[in-house]
Amino acid sequence: MAATKSEPTRILVLGGGYVGLYTAFGLQKKLRANEASVTVVDPQPHMTYQPFLPEAAAGSIEPRHVVVPLRRVLRRCHVLTARVTDIEHAAKSVTVEAADGHVEKLSYDVLVVALGAISRLLPIPGLAEQGIAFKTIGEAIYLRNHVMTKMDEAASTLDPELRKKLLTFTVVGGGFAGIEALGELEDMTRDACKYYENIDPSDIRWVLVEAAGRILPEVRETLGVWTAEQLEKRGIEVYLSTAAKSFEDGHVVLSDGTEFDSDTIIWTAGVKANPVLASSDLPIDKRGRVQATAALQVVGHPDVWTAGDNSAVPDLSRTEEDPTATCPPNAQHAVRQARHLAKNIITAIRGGKPKDYYHKNVGSVASLGLGQGVADTFGIKVKGYPAWLMHRAYHVKAMPTFNRKARIAIDWLLGGLFRREVVSLGQINNPKEEFARASKS
Structure with missing residues (x-):
């Protein structure tokens, strides 16, 4: 694994999310000249800071400010915009499909598996056709325009039943992603009602569906x-211990017998490890995650490293009470694991022994909309406005690069002075519609 004078160690990083970006950034800062080459592969040319997606969707933050351009930050790395389709570690080869569609194989000496997770879809009738996921900046932008477009349509329709359906918004999943998206978007629609003379806040219906008996499992039950x-x-309907049975044609059927029509289905009910891992020759657990040691090396493969949502890293802060405990898939662990990972890779390349990753969860913070939040940190419960401030402070601190931190802070300042924009840019969802219409005339 050590580099030779003539051939630098080839480090291949699969994924440009939290782990991929922070690992590559740490490597480019600490590697000596000609010690190693670093290549980052991701289907998107940017990293998305997902905790800010709800605020981007609600118009509190400019969407471009929650993404970090990989090429701008990783100037000493090679960035390849491509999708990983196969990992064959026995041959030290990774197959990728590039942005232009061609397929190629990449060789490596050291591999970092940071492919993250994707939305977990269930076999619910109508979900694939009606559901909107909430993991990418594209989905956040689409969702914002979709919600505002539905309000525009509802304001102009003469059909009372259609109007009711257009103004009914359903969120499935009561974890952080679902609750923050619900809180921000409900806040946005309530604020937007001021500009619609025929839509009252009481006309808008928001529904939360959660299969478990509680929401926000990341914080204590009382919170x-x-x-x-x-x-x-706030008038939001909360269905706990209730599963979604069908979404066909926008008709929602719940397990308790409740039925209603909704033209917006936001799906945040869990994630799963990237499915590419299942077809690789790396060891994975029953949840499809790569099995890792506490030093962030893949079990049985010291030249393969992993961290983040696609990995099962032992949580040393909890293994005494539960020997099988693994680190939860959140940004707090991903960022810290990535920084630790970069140091361990450099240590290993130089012949040293990598150190185990240890971090005790300091708690969680969540936004429930403008000026409202909940936090459970260092054993202290915080609610309302102070928790909302803690949420913003923590995440702007964790946002990569000073450039992005400053832009987000300015967005918040301008939003406080001039209020957020509630305009719909629905044409973004179908930009060629007018062109097609003109071609037929």
Whole structure:
């Protein structure tokens, strides 16, 4: 694994998310000249800071400011815009499909598997056709325009039943992603009502569906109960211990027998490890994640490293009480693991022994909309406005690069001075519609 004088070690990083970006950034800062080459492969040319997606969707932050251009930050790395289709570690080869469609094989000496997770879809009738996921900046932009377009359509329709369907918005999943998306978007629609003379806030219906008996499992149960109560006070309908049975043609059927029409289905009910891993020759656990050691090396393969959502890294802060405990898939662990990973790779390249990753979860923070939040940090419960400030402070600190931190802070400042924009840019979803219409005339 050590580099030779004539041939630098080839480090291949699969994925440009939290782990991929921070690992490559750490490597480019600490590697000596000609010690190693670093190549990052991702289907997108940017990293998305997902905790800010709800605010981007609600118009509190400019969407471009929650993404970090890989080529701008990783100037000493090679960035390849491509999708990984196969990993064959026995041959030290990775197959990728490039942006232009051609397929090629990449060789490596050291591999970093940071492919992350994708939305977990269930075999629910109508979900694939009606559901909108919430993991990418494209989905956040689409969702914002979709919601605002539905309000425009509802304001102009003469059909009362269609109007009711257009103004009914359903969120499935009561974890952080679902609750923050719900809180921000409901806040946005309520604010937008000021500009629609025939839409009152009471006309808009938001519904949360969660199969478990509580929401926000990342915080203590009492805070989850408080959050549900706050949502209900805002007029949001909360269905707990209730599963979605069907979404066909926008008709929602729940397991408790509840039925209603909704033209917006936001799906945030869990994620799963990137399916490419299942067909690789790397060891994976029953949840499809790469099995890792505490030093972030893949079990049985010291020249393969992994971290983040696609990995099962032992959580040393909890293994005494639960020997099988693994680090939860959140940004807090991903960022810290990536920084530790970069140091361990350099240590290994130079012949040293990598150190185990250890981090005790300091807690969680969540936004419930403008000026509202919930936090459970260092054993302290915080609610309302202070928790919302903690949420913003923590995530702007974790946002990569000073450039992005400054832009987000300015967005918040301008939003506080001039209020957020509530305009719909629905044409983004179908930019050629007018062109097609003109061609037929």
